[in-house]
Amino acid sequence: MTFKDREPLGEERLHAIRALPKTELHLHFEGAAPPDFIRGLAKEKHVDISRIFNPDGSYAYRDFVHFLSVYEAATSVLKTPEDYARLCAAVLEESAEQGVIYAETFLSPDFCGGGDVAAWREYLHAIRETAEAAEKTHGITLRGIITCIRHFGPEQAKTAARCAAETKDDWLVGFGMAGDENKGKQRDFAYSFDMAREAGLHLTSHAGEWRGPQEVREAVEDLGVARIGHGVRAIGDLAVVDMLAEREITLEVCPGSNVFLGVFPSLDKHPIDALRDRGVRVTVSTDDPPFFHTTMPDEYENLAKTFRWDEEVFTDINRTAMQAAFCDDATRDAILKRLERP
Template sequence: MARILDLPKVELHLHFEGAAPPAFIRGLAQEKKTDLSKIFRADGSYAYRDFVHFLSVYEAATSVLKGPEDFARLCTALMEESAKDGVVYSETFVSPDFCGGGDVGAWKEYLHAIREAAEAGEKTYGVTLRGIVTCIRHFGPDKAKAAARCAAETAGDWITGFGMGGDENMGEQGDFAYSFDMAAEAGLRLTTHAGEWRGPREVENAVTDLRGMERIGHGVRAIEDPRLCDILAEREITLEVCPGSNVFLGVYPSLDKHPIQQLRARGVKVTVSTDDPPFFHTTLRKEYERLAKTFRWGADIFQDLNRTALDAAFCDAATKEAIKKKLEPAP
């Protein structure tokens, strides 16, 4: 088991604010004299009832992130936690809605602070971080267009992708086609959350109604439609699977009922991530340990998952080559 847990890891599905350690948020709240006691349990962890309540707790926690310096501090905390898990490369979802309210000028200030912290963190922790701009689905298509403009204005070697998170039950994937097209025209690569709460049709809509989709966040409900699994496999669309998140939120009753092994067996490209780790009481090491015990996976399977993740990563070729060397087993 130690060999599996100590593997260098690649993570593709990590929400920036959702990775904020509870102690970090509590500390900021105290500094800003903001009462957030209702969002924490007695043991100090985040408290919520269900997915919709989780979203409101998430937004309450992010409310104390007031300026670029706070987000820079969060970036450092995130990278420190990733390093503990042996992560060598990570892509994190960052929303302009939380970083300047969708204003391009303000977003650039936030992004500058985050990127400086990421570059310093890479030297300190050995974690390479890249950003994927996300619009928030339940904020609506107009807000998404503002997020896409922010993404397009800052596309480059650090902001490498565009995606969508939020409440999957609000609106349709196609409602956001304009924003995804804008991002793609700026050279950004695309991912979107789908097939977590709604069924396989939602995954198919993401693939058919949004052009150029390369990855799907979650996507696990695709297993309910063999034809869709074949489409995903044929188009080599990678799923950013977050098993612990799916079980914690009740998408599946237990890990042994989770379809990650079935999806992989059908030829669908899958990866493993933590989603919002402190909210779901998980880490990437815990994900690996639980998967290894539940499905009797050996180190070779996890190494393959990491190679798949790196192949699907949105970074440039030079970065991929550098990370590939870190994934190679020690002689």
Template sequence: MDEAQLDRIKRLPKVELHLHHEGAAPPHFIKGLAQEKSVNLEGVFAPDGGYAFRDFVHFLSVYEAATSVLKTPEDYARLTKAVLEESAANDVVYCETFLSPDFCGGGDVGAWREYLAAIREAADAAERDHGIILRGIVTCIRHFGPDKAKASALCAAETAGDWIVGFGIAGDEMKGKPKDFAYSFDMAREAGLRLTAHAGEWGGAQSVADAITDLGVERIGHGVHAINDLALVDKIVENEIVLEVCPGSNVVLDVYPNLAAHPIEKLRERGVKVTVSTDDPPFFHTTMRDEYLNLARTFGWDADVFAEINTTAANAAFCDEDTRARVLKRLERT
């Protein structure tokens, strides 16, 4: 593939459905906040200035340590500005971000509203200044347990609407079972929120099947280990479940040894609706442009393939129909 084709792919307008808000914080931003607040983040950063972690479990602890300096709604407003400037620089026109009330107010609905107001104000400014549209998916943290998940679901239900559009679950897939969180997902569903769940990154194909059956989700975060159960893949296709695939993240965390071994192309060939996202981009040394270029070089995907993936993502987005129409219009610029 020649450089002109790669440059066209790099500059395509993009839709990202799987982005953790705190996990998208640039390291220099977190360092600056830590200095302002005199917080010691020893062990969080590598010598090159990036985040330092050994494996997935250690990544979670480093993530939570970095997040600990985000203490006020104003901090989250500043974070939102930094994250959206970076996304817009990578030609992202629409993004859904995972937000946890556990980090934004400790699960208290009143505090959560204050954090959410600050995030939305910054997001509105970014849309005016950079043209990027942001929507929020409230996310409970699996390894915090079902009771805290219920508090997060209440926060989600109380603020469901045109901006908080979904509910999901993230964290350590090896803790508990999806059915342990069914109450929280039922609460979110009754509030009109659409549902997604992290599964099939570490929990194998069965975790994907359980999330679909026990939580009633329409999207799966990662979901890549579904490839090990072709009957499940067929069920995913039949039920039009969309996978929020994060190839760079999967490689850095050793879910797969390299991108060539990643199943995204096999899943796509079998008819699965796959999308492409960065997950926690500065942690995994990636951007949306990097993801596209690496996939193009590895699998020979051309601009038409990426245009199809972005249309899939736009149609799977949890936003209202007017917003979707605006996003699809933006995708026409190729």
């Protein structure tokens, strides 16, 4: 049976699916910044970054590489720990309004303090303090994953890994890699991942968004990650798909982002359903939501309409996400209880 053979869901069911409590494992912190927030901050600082916005106020870019430069331009107005605290408050308020109860977000010391450990500690403290306040106010739990930036190169990645190793605790729980997947090889960054692993951090890496199945295999075999950011191009080699299933590697899938950027031409051509049917642990995230004009409720509704996933499928996907989450067991158990539908 293919997804086209399943019964379509009515509007009442779709509304119920949008309202489900949600978990998100793949969220770039600066990439979640509302455009109005960045534009307002730029105005406060008298910085002209008007070129990165469309006339309607949304972010403007041509393709993935240009997206990276726009992302970095938007991030350039975030100069202080206070700026990041304000960003954290804005992002978590918005996520909580969309029903997200647990999220893990990617943070880069390259943007927060320029890779200096002492400066990074100040940024981390500001973000964590704001996140803890938001948990009390909005009921959303946030955890951090430090990322090195692939196109900044392996040597710069060691700086990020050092920041991660020296500040690892029960809030900063993981280490990963983001950036331009077409630069270098996964194994070029093995030293940094080894450093993070020895510090007790959980590991993830972007792979298989732009490059093919072999990139996914290399992330698993050369870096020893437990999760893959995206990983969707694994579908091109069923041996890699089966390897992911057998090793219980979780994919942080961002369907709306993949379609928006042209990784796949449309959602019905996206392999998330096929990967799940093959036994791969898939989860759902937004990636950089305002850049890709998506939200978690939108992701859920679009997947439900396209693949005819019902409430039980999404509940199962959220359980999968929490089983793969990098948080401590007490946090995991608390969130799992909140995910149970009455």
